Amino acid sequence: MAENYKDTLKLPQTAFPMRANLGKREPARADHWENISLYEKIQEKNSDGPPFVLHDGPPFTNGDLHLGHALNKTLKEIVLSYKAAKGYRTPYVPGWDCHGLPIEHKVSKELQEAGKSLTTAELREKCDAFSEHWIDVQKRQFKRLGVLGDWDREYKTKNPAYEAEILRTLASFVDEDLVYRSKKPVYWSIPCETALAEAEIEYKDHSSPSIWVAFDIPDTKRFTTNKPVSIVIWTTTPWTIPANLAVAVHPRLEYALVDAGERVFIVAKELVETFVSDCGLENGVVVETVIGESLEKVESRHPFIDRASPIVLADYVTTESGTGCVHTAPGHGLDDYLTGLKYGLDIYCPVNDKGVYDDDGQIPEFLIGESVLESDRWVPANGKVLKALSESGALLKKQKITHSYPHCWRSKTPVVFRAVDQWFVALDKNGKRNKALEAIESVNWIPDWGKNRIRGAVEARPDWCISRQRSWGVPIPAFYDDEGRGHLDTNVIRGIADKIERGGTNIWFTNECESLLEGIELPDAWSGKTLTPGTDTLDVWIDSGSSHFAVLKEKDDLTWPCDLYLEGSDQHRGWFQSSLWTAVIRSGSAPYKNILTHGFIVNQDGTKLSKSEGAMTLEHYMDKFGADIVRLWIASTDFRNDVPMGDEILKTIGDAYRLIRNTYRFQISNLFDFDFEKNGMPVQELHALDRWALDKTATLASACDLAYERYEFHRVYQLCNQFCSVTLSALYHDILKDRLYTLAENHPLRRSSQTAIYHIFRTLVRVLAPVLPFTSDEAWSYFISNEDFIDEPLALQEWPSDTTMWSDETLSQEFTELLAFRDLVNEKLEGLRKEGAIGRSLDAFIELTGSDDDPTFQLLSKYHDFLEELFIVSQVALTSGSGEIAIQVTQAEGGRCPRCWRWFPDLQNGVENEQLCPRCAEAIL
RNA sequence: GGUCCCAUAGCUCAGCUGGUUAGAGCAUCGUGUUGAUAACGCGAGGGUCGUUGGUUCAAGUCCAACUGGGACCA
Numbered sequence: 001m002a003e004n005y006k007d008t009l010k011l012p013q014t015a016f017p018m019r020a021n022l023g024k025r026e027p028a029r030a031d032h033w034e035n036i037s038l039y040e041k042i043q044e045k046n047s048d049g050p051p052f053v054l055h056d057g058p059p060f061t062n063g064d065l066h067l068g069h070a071l072n073k074t075l076k077e078i079v080l081s082y083k084a085a086k087g088y089r090t091p092y093v094p095g096w097d098c099h100g101l102p103i104e105h106k107v108s109k110e111l112q113e114a115g116k117s118l119t120t121a122e123l124r125e126k127c128d129a130f131s132e133h134w135i136d137v138q139k140r141q142f143k144r145l146g147v148l149g150d151w152d153r154e155y156k157t158k159n160p161a162y163e164a165e166i167l168r169t170l171a172s173f174v175d176e177d178l179v180y181r182s183k184k185p186v187y188w189s190i191p192c193e194t195a196l197a198e199a200e201i202e203y204k205d206h207s208s209p210s211i212w213v214a215f216d217i218p219d220t221k222r223f224t225t226n227k228p229v230s231i232v233i234w235t236t237t238p239w240t241i242p243a244n245l246a247v248a249v250h251p252r253l254e255y256a257l258v259d260a261g262e263r264v265f266i267v268a269k270e271l272v273e274t275f276v277s278d279c280g281l282e283n284g285v286v287v288e289t290v291i292g293e294s295l296e297k298v299e300s301r302h303p304f305i306d307r308a309s310p311i312v313l314a315d316y317v318t319t320e321s322g323t324g325c326v327h328t329a330p331g332h333g334l335d336d337y338l339t340g341l342k343y344g345l346d347i348y349c350p351v352n353d354k355g356v357y358d359d360d361g362q363i364p365e366f367l368i369g370e371s372v373l374e375s376d377r378w379v380p381a382n383g384k385v386l387k388a389l390s391e392s393g394a395l396l397k398k399q400k401i402t403h404s405y406p407h408c409w410r411s412k413t414p415v416v417f418r419a420v421d422q423w424f425v426a427l428d429k430n431g432k433r434n435k436a437l438e439a440i441e442s443v444n445w446i447p448d449w450g451k452n453r454i455r456g457a458v459e460a461r462p463d464w465c466i467s468r469q470r471s472w473g474v475p476i477p478a479f480y481d482d483e484g485r486g487h488l489d490t491n492v493i494r495g496i497a498d499k500i501e502r503g504g505t506n507i508w509f510t511n512e513c514e515s516l517l518e519g520i521e522l523p524d525a526w527s528g529k530t531l532t533p534g535t536d537t538l539d540v541w542i543d544s545g546s547s548h549f550a551v552l553k554e555k556d557d558l559t560w561p562c563d564l565y566l567e568g569s570d571q572h573r574g575w576f577q578s579s580l581w582t583a584v585i586r587s588g589s590a591p592y593k594n595i596l597t598h599g600f601i602v603n604q605d606g607t608k609l610s611k612s613e614g615a616m617t618l619e620h621y622m623d624k625f626g627a628d629i630v631r632l633w634i635a636s637t638d639f640r641n642d643v644p645m646g647d648e649i650l651k652t653i654g655d656a657y658r659l660i661r662n663t664y665r666f667q668i669s670n671l672f673d674f675d676f677e678k679n680g681m682p683v684q685e686l687h688a689l690d691r692w693a694l695d696k697t698a699t700l701a702s703a704c705d706l707a708y709e710r711y712e713f714h715r716v717y718q719l720c721n722q723f724c725s726v727t728l729s730a731l732y733h734d735i736l737k738d739r740l741y742t743l744a745e746n747h748p749l750r751r752s753s754q755t756a757i758y759h760i761f762r763t764l765v766r767v768l769a770p771v772l773p774f775t776s777d778e779a780w781s782y783f784i785s786n787e788d789f790i791d792e793p794l795a796l797q798e799w800p801s802d803t804t805m806w807s808d809e810t811l812s813q814e815f816t817e818l819l820a821f822r823d824l825v826n827e828k829l830e831g832l833r834k835e836g837a838i839g840r841s842l843d844a845f846i847e848l849t850g851s852d853d854d855p856t857f858q859l860l861s862k863y864h865d866f867l868e869e870l871f872i873v874s875q876v877a878l879t880s881g882s883g884e885i886a887i888q889v890t891q892a893e894g895g896r897c898p899r900c901w902r903w904f905p906d907l908q909n910g911v912e913n914e915q916l917c918p919r920c921a922e923a924i925l
Numbered sequence: 926g927g928u929c930c931c932a933u934a935g936c937u938c939a940g941c942u943g944g945u946u947a948g949a950g951c952a953u954c955g956u957g958u959u960g961a962u963a964a965c966g967c968g969a970g971g972g973u974c975g976u977u978g979g980u981u982c983a984a985g986u987c988c989a990a991c992u993g994g995g996a997c998c999a
Contacts, residue, residue, distance in 0.1 A: 009960060011961095012960085018961080018962090315927085316926080335999085338999095449929070450929095452928090452929070453928085453929055453997080456929070456997095457928095457997080460928085460998085569930080569997085570997060572929090572996090573996095573997055574997090599995075599996075600996065602994080604936080605994090606931090606932085606993080607994065607995085638938070640931095641930075641932095641995085642994075642996090644936090648936060649937075652936055652937070652951055652952070653937090656950085656951070658963095658964085659950095659951085662964065662965085665964090666961050666964090714937075715938080715939090717937080717938085717950095718937080721937095721951075722949065722950055724950095725951080726949090729965070729966085730965090730966070733961080733965085737960075737961085737965090741960060742960095826967060827968075829967070829968095830956080831968090833957060834955095834968085839957055841957090841966080901960090
């Protein structure tokens with residue numbers, strides 16, 4: 001019976017499951033790797049290899065990982081895994097970015113909702129715990145993703161030793177005399193007496209006065225009119241008028257002089273009509289127009305303070321509302337501030353922490369002590385300013401306006417914008433900016449446009465504001481005297497850094513001044529002063545920007561500069577830049593040799609990920625699809641551009657994954673009775689088909705090698721995908737089935753093919769391991785011992801090196817031709833199949849007629865004995881003739897061998913009287 | 926609004942320094958097989974290379990503008 005013959009076949013056997021069940025099974029493998037200290041073993045294996053140091057950009061520790069994290073970390077992992085396979089020593093110290101507003105904000109909010117109010121030190125404890133919690137979570141999720149690293153030596157920006165290094169970076173800035181104190185406007189909550197960050201602002205509707213104010217221009221001779229001329233501004237914050245230092249116009253806008261009878265007003269030409277009607281100047285007539293540019297530096301006078309208010313140019317001026325002439329108070333607006341810097345204006349802010357006007361010698365007496373806190377009712381400051389404007393004849397019109405206005409998230413009151421003293425780093429001093437630009441040149445930027453991007457960022461960056469009025473960060477060890485002047489000293493910073501290294505930054509918030517400074521030599525200039533420690537913290541970009549000092553220079557096995565930073569392209573302005581500045585200032589050169597950037601995850605249609613999709617955690621994807629699927633998806637895209645994600649893409653990746661998995665499985669299962677030591681054959685002795693397959697494998701390995709080298713992982717994906725589906729599944733494996741299943745166990749052809757499969761598997765699994773570590777390692781375990789886990793995981797295997805010996809150019813060309821001919825045969829077979837004459841190709845007989853002079857026919861003749869296998873048919877006859885090669889396909893005649901299913905002319909075909917073909921008869925002896 | 930980046934079949938990618946009818950895999954459709962079987966084979970259809978101009982004997986490939994998308998900044 002036929003079934004009995006099936007039992008005599010060498011059918012594939014393996015315990016390697018067809019169904020991956022990755023979501024469930026991967027965690028065990030990740031655990032296994034950890035249990036056997038795989039990372040350490042890899043390091044040990046390559047301990048004498050050349051170093052390749054990738055410095056990890058630390059993720060922020062405030063939530064579950066999402067796909068963006070996976071993208072970044074997987075790319076790093078692929079690089080390192082490949083480099084390790086190539087014999088490089090690849091120490092990898094993962095890091096965590098712990099300080100910062102989002103955490104402080106979240107924690108504060110929770111405390112507020114619980115009705116608790118804590119001291120700064122207590123708040124910081126909570127932030128620390130919050131951050132620590134997410135470090136644990138994220139670490140677990142990264143390990144689940146298959147990220148191998150030195151997790152025991154991870155770095156945290158909140159570690160005391162790290163914090164000390166941050167302060168030493170600051171000290172190096174002070175050494176170079178780059179740090180200075182100046183004002184800059186920030187959002188300010190008056191009831192809370194604190195600065196607010198963008199994230200702490202809530203926008204709500206608010207009713208404000210809306211006023212038109214005329215600033216007289218004394219020099220009327222420059223205009224054709226001889227009436228008094230005023231330039232008109234429009235504002236909704238009357239209380240900032242006392243701080244007005246300029247009026248901004250757009251350089252390329254046209255401005256009109258509107259004659260309203262007794263006076264002439266300047267407003268943007270486009271807005272004349274609305275201005276005239278808003279201010280009820282019915283008789284207004286345009287008598288002259290000038291271009292904005294020509295008004296630059298023309299002097300106007302402050303309406304009630306004896307002070308010039310020059311006209312300045314600014315690109316941000318629009319004609320969407322107002323008059324096209326913008327009231328400019330550098331101490332009360334960011335645009336105004338930048339314009340102020342540009343024109344060398346004072347960053348003037350007469351409003352103190354409590355939101356009232358200080359007596360600074362300029363503020364009119366009637367305003368001193370008045371609060372500028374906005375409310376929907378009477379605001380004393382606004383009222384008195386309006387009164388003064390009105391009395392001086394500058395107030396053309398006032399009305400109420402309701403608009404969206406920033407409010408404090410905590411006190412729910414309107415916030416003000418006010419300049420407060422900040423610490424800055426002068427970036428142009430001592431040629432630092434040029435140094436930074438030079439350092440950029442020494443770095444290899446991938447893709448190359450990255451250089452332009454960071455160059456633009458470095459060139460355009462204003463002086464670095466490094467102070468924040470926050471709690472969850474590294475304190476700036478500045479001391480303030482009785483007059484409020486801030487003092488920073490390099491010795492003191494270093495002394496404090498040493499203390500913080502031992503006791504953590506909390507000492508700054510808990511210890512008394514004396515104990516902080518105890519044992520530290522103070523500069524002479526500080527003597528005799530009563531000092532108070534400041535409460536500002538450092539910009540967190542100094543935190544992460546100091547990582548190369550705190551990590552690369554602190555650990556002996558790492559290098560400074562390192563070989564590679566690999567982050568999203570947004571870091572050109574962020575971490576790449578902050579790291580560059582700290583390195584250039586403190587060490588004179590860039591901390592990295594190569595910068596590789598990736599794009600961002602977008603929807604399949606190319607649009608930004610919506611909130612709900614973006615909020616989907618990495619764990620969700622790993623549980624549902626598997627880490628290897630996530631990783632394969634990442635490898636499948638050209639990550640230098642946007643990385644699309646969607647259901648269709650996930651499905652495609654799933655299909656590609658199954659193709660690879662089944663390829664592994666087919667190979668493993670057909671080696672069940674193969675022992676390379678005993679049954680392996682020398683490559684030269686292998687059958688041509690097998691040598692061809694090895695040639696293809698060699699090509700694949702070298703192409704993938706190059707692709708990895710160039711960080712073009714999508715090429716690895718494409719190459720392997722095509723290799724599995726075309727070279728193997730459709731050709732090599734399909735042809736091999738007959739040999740492997742039906743020939744006698746030790747038949748040379750069978751062993752030849754098994755030898756090739758053995759080599760191919762070892763190569764393929766190694767090539768794909770950086771992308772698919774779980775599945776590749778799983779397959780490797782089954783390949784080695786037919787068990788799920790082994791002690792020598794795949795990651796300890798070297799990159800395949802014997803592949804170059806498999807190349808065979810002549811054979812490759814011959815096969816290219818044979819395979820092209822095979823396509824023609826297949827077309828014919830399909831025709832016969834459509835007619836219903838045959839089912840499987842094995843049912844066919846092929847007669848080829850061609851000229852003996854025809855090179856293709858000669859080639860076919862050379863491989864005559866192999867053609868049946870190549871075409872997977874029962875018989876192939878070659879007949880000499882003339883002209884083009886004719887392909888005659890007919891149904892095979894005679895009988896079908898019940899064991900191998902091939903047809904033989906002299907075989908009886910009948911269930912009753914079964915008869916085997918000679919080959920099979922021999923095989924089952 | 927500014928700077929930078931991207932744009933080739935339904936999807937993911939090739940297409941080098943411009944040169945014959947633009948390629949691959951997957952997906953789709955049809956079909957065979959049931960000895961890789963929640964697997965595998967065979968065949969077929971599918972793109973005016975985002976749009977519009979320009980340079981050139983010749984452009985997916987160079988230039989410009991525009992459109993759409995993304996990153997950063999404002």
